[in-house]
Amino acid sequence: MEFFETAVSALLGFMAATVFILYWFSTSTFHYWKNKGVKSLKPSPLFGNIKHFVLCKLSPSEVFQDLYNKFDGERYGGIHLARKPVLLIRDPELMKHILLKDFAYFPGKGNHPDLKKDPLSYNLFNLEGEKWKYIRTKLTPAFTPGKLKIVYQHIDHYSEKLIEHLEEHAKNKDIIDMYNILVNFTMDATGSCAFGVEANAMDDEDSAFKKMGHRIIHANGSTYIDILESIFPILPRFFRISTFPRDVTTFFQMVIKKIMEYREQNHIMKKDVMHLLMLARNKTADDSNNEDTQECLQTGNEKSSNIRDEGFNEAVLTAQAAMFLRAGSEKASTAMSFCLNELALQPALQSELRAEIEAAKEEHSGKLTYETVLGLKLLDRVVSETLRKYPLEASIFRVCKKPYNIPGTSVQLDKGTRVLIPVYALHHDPKYYPEPERFDPDRFTDINKSSRQQFTYLPFGEGPRVCIGFRYGMLQVKVGLAALLLHYEFSACHKTKACPELNTRTWITSPASGMWLRIHERK
Numbered sequence: 400m401e402f403f404e405t406a407v408s409a410l411l412g413f414m415a416a417t418v419f420i421l422y423w424f425s426t427s428t429f430h431y432w433k434n435k436g437v438k439s440l441k442p443s444p445l446f447g448n449i450k451h452f453v454l455c456k457l458s459p460s461e462v463f464q465d466l467y468n469k470f471d472g473e474r475y476g477g478i479h480l481a482r483k484p485v486l487l488i489r490d491p492e493l494m495k496h497i498l499l500k501d502f503a504y505f506p507g508k509g510n511h512p513d514l515k516k517d518p519l520s521y522n523l524f525n526l527e528g529e530k531w532k533y534i535r536t537k538l539t540p541a542f543t544p545g546k547l548k549i550v551y552q553h554i555d556h557y558s559e560k561l562i563e564h565l566e567e568h569a570k571n572k573d574i575i576d577m578y579n580i581l582v583n584f585t586m587d588a589t590g591s592c593a594f595g596v597e598a599n600a601m602d603d604e605d606s607a608f609k610k611m612g613h614r615i616i617h618a619n620g621s622t623y624i625d626i627l628e629s630i631f632p633i634l635p636r637f638f639r640i641s642t643f644p645r646d647v648t649t650f651f652q653m654v655i656k657k658i659m660e661y662r663e664q665n666h667i668m669k670k671d672v673m674h675l676l677m678l679a680r681n682k683t684a685d686d687s688n689n690e691d692t693q694e695c696l697q698t699g700n701e702k703s704s705n706i707r708d709e710g711f712n713e714a715v716l717t718a719q720a721a722m723f724l725r726a727g728s729e730k731a732s733t734a735m736s737f738c739l740n741e742l743a744l745q746p747a748l749q750s751e752l753r754a755e756i757e758a759a760k761e762e763h764s765g766k767l768t769y770e771t772v773l774g775l776k777l778l779d780r781v782v783s784e785t786l787r788k789y790p791l792e793a794s795i796f797r798v799c800k801k802p803y804n805i806p807g808t809s810v811q812l813d814k815g816t817r818v819l820i821p822v823y824a825l826h827h828d829p830k831y832y833p834e835p836e837r838f839d840p841d842r843f844t845d846i847n848k849s850s851r852q853q854f855t856y857l858p859f860g861e862g863p864r865v866c867i868g869f870r871y872g873m874l875q876v877k878v879g880l881a882a883l884l885l886h887y888e889f890s891a892c893h894k895t896k897a898c899p900e901l902n903t904r905t906w907i908t909s910p911a912s913g914m915w916l917r918i919h920e921r922k
């Protein structure tokens with residue numbers, strides 16, 4: 400009996416000590432902003448200021464908007480992501496410093512790409528320093544206007560298939576989830592533009608590429624890694640969480656390998672992303688004198704030598720390819736879905752836009768060309784307003800690489816401090832966008848654009864790390880929307896929501912449960 404009592408009290412003592420240590424650990428950073436003299440919000444143990452995000456009750460866009468509003472009148476404010484101190488920026492001028500002018504202090508996002516343990520995480524989005532610069536230089540030529548003209552043919556082809564795919568639904572005036580359909584459309588287009596692959600996502604329910612592509616898009620690993628890491632840095636490794644599930648990684652590695660082998664054996668030279676990636680790999684492997692490699696190696700420091708050692712090998716190439724597939728499929732389809740939802744809720748605007756597209760088509764002998772689509776003014780305003788109201792990358796993070804004095808203050812940020820640019824909150828600030836919940840493309844007339852403060856519109860980020868694929872993304876969105884509006888009408892149904900609920904499990908602003916609209920044949 401005595402032994403039992405001793406064991407119970409030892410156990411209780413151990414549990415109390417564990418709780419105490421956990422509590423102490425999770426709150427030990429909470430004085431950080433106060434010590435710096437930065438106004439901050441009271442964090443709660445374990446969650447910091449993002450409890451509703453950690454518990455999947457609100458999307459990160461909404462959580463950061465709430466925090467942004469609480470610092471009304473401030474240039475910035477201190478918050479905690481779990482126990483990690485983060486500086487939330489409100490002042491657009493300060494955003495300009497962080498993203499552009501003082502890029503040398505904020506070159507990366509604080510992610511930890513790992514080529515061995517989480518191979519697909521080793522992509523341009525996550526990399527920083529010389530490795531980032533090197534790969535960015537390699538990939539930039541994929542997005543020149545000349546390349547996009549070629550890409551236009553592919554997107555145009557798949558937009559015709561999309562129209563065919565929807566024919567029966569339109570005849571029946573069906574209620575359909577446009578989000579899901581558009582993901583398949585952009586996956587087909589990206590598969591073809593970037594890799595020369597027929598993904599068959601729209602036509603074949605059982606397409607393996609489609610199944611894996613959807614899993615790449617819906618993989619939330621990076622969200623969980625960020626949250627767990629903020630709570631305790633070793634947790635993601637402890638739970639063996641990777642950016643993409645293992646089987647998806649293996650499938651993708653196999654597909655890319657096959658594409659490369661096929662192209663090499665058959666001497667295929669397509670001017671697409673895959674070709675550029677292969678070129679980069681080959682050059683790194685057998686030509687250390689090439690210009691790009693030299694430019695990157697010239698600094699002669701240790702990091703640069705690592706690039707040479709690691710090279711742009713097959714694994715690095717595959718990680719970039721997966722990133723392209725994800726960004727190319729996910730971003731444009733999400734933007735198009737939000738846009739169609741707004742147009743279904745504003746039938747007059749939908750008709751006006753359709754009239755613009757139709758007039759342009761007639762003017763160009765019944766065919767929409769690359770130049771015509773890019774010249775459509777109302778379409779451009781509608782898409783810009785969509786990305787204002789629903790910025791897909793709702794939160795841009797940077798990590799301070801060396802101590803940084805916040806301009807105009809005596810506050811110094813320590814090396815390693817994370818800063819957050821809450822794009823969604825910024826785009827919904829009535830100071831810059833009166834009645835922010837109203838969908839109003841006129842916010843993007845030339846005169847309104849030029850009268851707005853700089854760095855208050857950041858759907859693609861800014862500075863050296865601005866979205867590399869923004870032209871491609873915009874092209875996909877515009878070509879897809881133009882084709883849809885020329886052929887069909889969209890209206891609200893009982894499942895359509897004026898304020899679509901946002902997904903709470905990802906950093907990307909996306910609909911929580913599809914985008915349900917009624918599709919009709921043209922009257």
Ligand code: HEM
Pocket residue numbers: 508523524525535722723724726727728730731734786790791792795796857858859860861863864865866867868869871872873876
């Ligand atoms: C409407 C579509 C798109 C939107 C709204 C968008 C948005 C963004 C934003 C805001 C960033 C900057 C993130 C930061 O600074 O931390 C970014 C970066 C990036 N985007 Fe996009 N994107 C779109 C389409 C695409 C497409 C189609 C691709 C590729 C095919 C792509 C590839 C990338 C990459 C690789 C980066 C990282 C660039 C770097 O760090 O150097 N994006 N995107």
